[in-house]
Amino acid sequence: MSQDRDVLPEDVKPINYAISLTDLSPGEPWTYQGTVNIDVEIKKATKSIVLNAFALKLHSAEVASDSGKHSSSVKASNISYDEKNQRATLTFDQELPQSPKAVLSISFEGIMNNNMAGFYRSKYKPTVEPAKGVAKDNEHHYMFSTQFESSDARRAFPCFDEPNLKATFDFEIEIPEDLVALSNMQERETRKSKAGHKIVSFDRTPIMSTYLLAWAFGDFEYIEDFTRRKYNGKSLPVRVYTTRGLKHQGQLALDSAHQIVDYFSEIFQIDYPLPKVDLLAVHEFSHGAMENWGLITYRTTAVLFDEYASDQKYRNRVVYVVAHELAHQWFGNLVTMDWWSELWLNEGFATWVGWYAVDHLHPDWNVWGQFVTDSMQMAFQLDSLRTSHPIEVPVRNALEVDQIFDHISYLKGSSVIRMLASHLGVKTFLQGVADYLKAHKYSNATTNDLWSALSKASGQDVTSFMDPWIRKIGFPVVTVAEEPGQLSVKQSRFLTAGEVKPEEDQTVWWIPLGLKTGPYATDAKREPLTAKEDTYRDVDTSFYKVNVDQTGFYRTNLPPQRLIELSKVLDKLSVQDKIGLVGDAAALAVAGEGTSPAVLSFLEGFVTEKNYLVWSEVLSSLGKIRSIFSADEEVSAGLRKYTLKLVTAATDKIGWDFGPSDDYLTGQLRALLISTAGLVGHESVVAEAQKRFKAFLDGDAKAIHPSLRAAVFKTAIKNGGDDAYKAVRKEFQTTSSIDGKEITLQALGSVQTHELATDYLKFAFGGNVAVQDLHSVGASLANNSKVRDAVWEYIKAEWPAIREKLGANMVVLERFLRMSLQKFASAEVEKDIEQFFSNKDNTGYDRGLAVVSDTIKGNARYRERDLERTREWLNAHGYTK
Structure with a gap:
């Protein structure tokens, strides 16, 4: 067993899994029965087999081996569980001989949980008449899908759940006959089973890691296109699947996906290796998307887009997330990191090359400007804390890995790859990547393997100059x-x-x-x-x-x-x-x-700026200054006046109306300026927003352009009090727009009183807001300095309920706490947070709490140092009179 990793014993290795799931209960207790026959190599004689299992009941296990002279079958005499490490030990009364191929057969029971991890159920409200076989309760219908990364395949079936224990997979599932089942590969056959049900089986997968296995079933429909390139003489089918009634909103993703598959096949110099590409919209999803090989799953807002009803900013998001996940089909799936400490290899590269593909499809979007203002700044923010971690971070136990799915692995990782690609030349860099993929396909690789391929392609010693960037914490000024x-x-x-x-x-x-x-x-x-x-x-x-x-x-x-x-x-x-x-x-x-005065003086030079991405960074940086000094009324009012003066000319010039010749970035600039101007009290913008809001409430659906909903809703709530808050809350509950819930949740954070903020939190945690979206509630209130305290007070008062509601998926809980708390600029609040969590078990979100603590301490020091000099500058420039 490796000294720096807590891994499974090395005496048994999987070769192929044959998984069969039957008797899926369409309601409480949501159980299913399963069998898995695992072809294994027994590398040395043993009386026990240890593998991963979590939240499963293992009914029985036996090993059949063929040692050449005679065949034997041995039943496990005992099955014991190590809950903490999510393992099961199968103990046998007689020794299992060394064997190049034995069959381990396990029968088990699992649960289709509601934790967005493992094999789980997602609730939704259908937009059209659903099929009869759909599982439902009094309020919702359900679809079912999997999320196995990083270590949750073990929640769905007993397995050797580590990235370098690759195997092939055969999968079959019993479902109602009017529903659709999907998996990584194409359907092999369908056969009738019990009344009203069928068993769908799928072709064998290539050799791959357990975390990339996937299946789903539900009331699905699809739209389809084909790659223009030929693969083994044929174009590949590319499909976007949704629950019934939503498929038309997959058109943007579909148009992008088939082009990106061809583009990556070209630049990686390896054809896409599977016979199909499926993209599936999942109604409840803890992440943005998941790169399961051949069956990529997405949060709905990351794959669906309505040309007429969606905010245009989601156009950019959909194309990028589709590209990111398709990049993984090569970088991560075909070649997989050896262990979770090298997670960045998957995520950092997929982030960079995802943007590279978007730039290829949409050169007019200036994606590298977007990368610098979004991705890089966020990476800088986390990496400038003492509590940061190296890009390649030691992971002893796979259960620790969820907390490093963060801005360091994704955004710092992609930033240093961009730096390296720029230095070597993108053509040389991509040649090195192609060589790396060819050398390690269908196996596992390390960071050093990538550096070796890039060094060979470029003739430079990439390892020596990149190692500090990867293995050391922080970055330089x-x-x-x-x-x-x-x-x-x-x-x-x-x-x-x-x-x-x-x-x-x-x-x-x-x-x-x-x-x-x-x-x-x-x-x-x-x-x-x-x-x-x-x-x-x-x-x-x-x-x-x-x-x-x-x-x-x-x-x-x-x-x-x-x-x-x-x-x-x-x-x-x-x-x-x-x-x-x-x-x-x-x-x-x-x-x-x-100093803040130096920044304020510098930003005055941008008053005539025309580019959305530059304005985005200007207003984001100014927003940070305003947030830090928000507790001082005089300085806060002065900064509001400064902001109003900065944006007024540009806002007045760009106006409210979208012209046919407006490009994507112009539309985004309009939305940003109107939102900013409305929130800082630009009189005509506030008046126009209130007028359009009223017309919208009176039934004129076209009164607000889809891309201006956030701006109008926020301005209306800030100026309209209780009535506007209730109207937007109602819009949250009734919207049929795919992005409507996200937009209204962010807008509701613009409330101006503690009472309304607390009401919003109670509403959200009272079952009205999906667990996956609760971090948006916390973040929207945390961004509003007027009611920021209400979030922390609510967390303290309701901690047991919050812990129970979010704690089934630590990714969700950590994200909620971090985004709700990191905007404070008070040493007292930081101490209060530290004290509150000091006697609790913070496993799974301790890194998030450390980030919160470090961020608040930095904010507090900044406030103390710069408050008076900022006041003096505002006074001297006439902003506080």
Whole structure:
């Protein structure tokens, strides 16, 4: 057994699973009966077999082996459970001989739970007349699907549930005859079983990890297209499945999916390896989507889109999530990480190449600008905490892994891949990736295997310069000092809290400088920074920009005067450059290496900006400043006035109406500016929002453009009090729009009193809001400084009920706590949170609590340091009079 991993004994290895599920109860107790026949190799003689099982009853087990001279069958004399480690031990009275192939047969009972993990049920309300065989209760109908990553296949059937214990799978399931069953492979046959039921069996899968196995059944229908490329002489069927009545909303995902399968087959130089691609919309889903091989499952808002009724921002989300999950069909499924510590290999790469594919399909969306303002800034935020972790983080037990499905694995991982691809050249980088996939297909690989392939393709020592980025915690800030004709640069660890201790600043990162200089902003090629300090000579310092297009994963600390100079020549900068400058300036202020007044002065230069992504970063950075100082009424009012002045001209110019020639980014800018202006009291915007809101409530469905619902609902609630709150809450309950529930939940957080905030929380936790969406409730209230305290008070008062409701799926509970609590800027609140959880079992969300604590401490220090100087600046510039 490996010393640094708590893994199953190595004496038995699976080869193939044949799983059969029958007698599925369509209501309480939601049980099913199962048998699994596992072809195993017994590597050494043993009297026991240990495998994974959780929330299962194992009825019996036996091993049949053929040792050559004679066949034998031995029944397990005892079956014992280790609940904590989710294992079962099968003990036999006689020794099982070493055998290249024995058959382990287990009969068992499982539960189709409602925890969004394992084999589970999802409730929904049908939009059309459903089939008769659909399971239902008084209020809801149900569909059934699986979610096995990271370690929940063991909830559905007994198995060897570790990523490098790959096997093939045969699967069959008994379901009502008018329903549809799906799995990773195509249907092999259907045969009649008991009255009104059929058994559907599927072709054998390729060799793969247990977490990628999937099945689903329900009242499904589909739309279909085919790849344009030929695979073994045929185009592959690509389908989007939904519950009946929703399939037309899968068109955007379908149009994207078949193109992306062909594109990845081309750039990875390996044909998509399965005979079909199915995408399934699942009504209750803890994550965004799951890359099960050949049967990819999605949260509804990540795969469905209504051309006429959806907010346009979901168009971007759907195309990206489809691309991300399809990337996994090669990177993760065909080649799988060796162990969970290398999760980032799957997620970091799929995130980068997912955006790369979106850029290929929609070059007008400027996805790399979006990546810098969303993905990179979020990665910076988490990685600048002392409680961060390396990209490749040691995982001893598979049960720990859920907490590292976070912004470090996904977003920092993808950011450093983007940095590396930019340095090597994307063509060279993708050749290395293709070589890696070919070398390790149908098996497992490590980070070093990827670096070796990239080193060979590029002729550079990728391992040596990427290792600190992967195995060390944190990232650097590059501080620049100017002299005529030269730049001195120094790298040091960046922490939001500032005050970096010498022992925290030992890493020397390899940093590609990406320098543009001179009147035409030309590329001034310079070697990467590979020491703590260096000087670059012969630089035209009349104009320069470090970290061009923000491809390097580091902050840049420029001399204050240089920031002011750059704000006067914004036209020389790319969208990514502008976003990077704003994000860096704001982060440096939080850390005490810059100041809030410097940021506010810099942001005034963006008053004529036209790009949505730049505005998004400007208003996000300004929102952070406003949130930190929100408890001081004078400063808060001054910052509101400042924001109003900043956005007024752009808001007035862009107007309310969507023209036929408006592109995607223009529409998003309109929604952002109207929302911001409405919430800071722009009189004509507030009046227009209230007018449209009233018309909407009076029955004019077209009074509010789908992309402006969030802006109008938030403005109406902020200004309309109890009546507007109740009207939007009713809209939440009655909306038929696929994104309507998410939009109304976010808007309801704009309430202005503790009473309404508490009412909203009671409503949400009273069974009206799906468990998967409760974090949106906490986040929307936490973002509203006026009622932030109400969330923490509610958590304290109702903790046992919250723990019980969310605790069946720790991903959901951790996300709710983190998003509800991390916006505070008070040392007292941080102490209160620490004290409250000090005597509780915080297993499964302890990392989230550490992030909350560290974030609040940094916020509190920032508030204490910058409050008075911000007040002085606002006074001096006439914002507090």
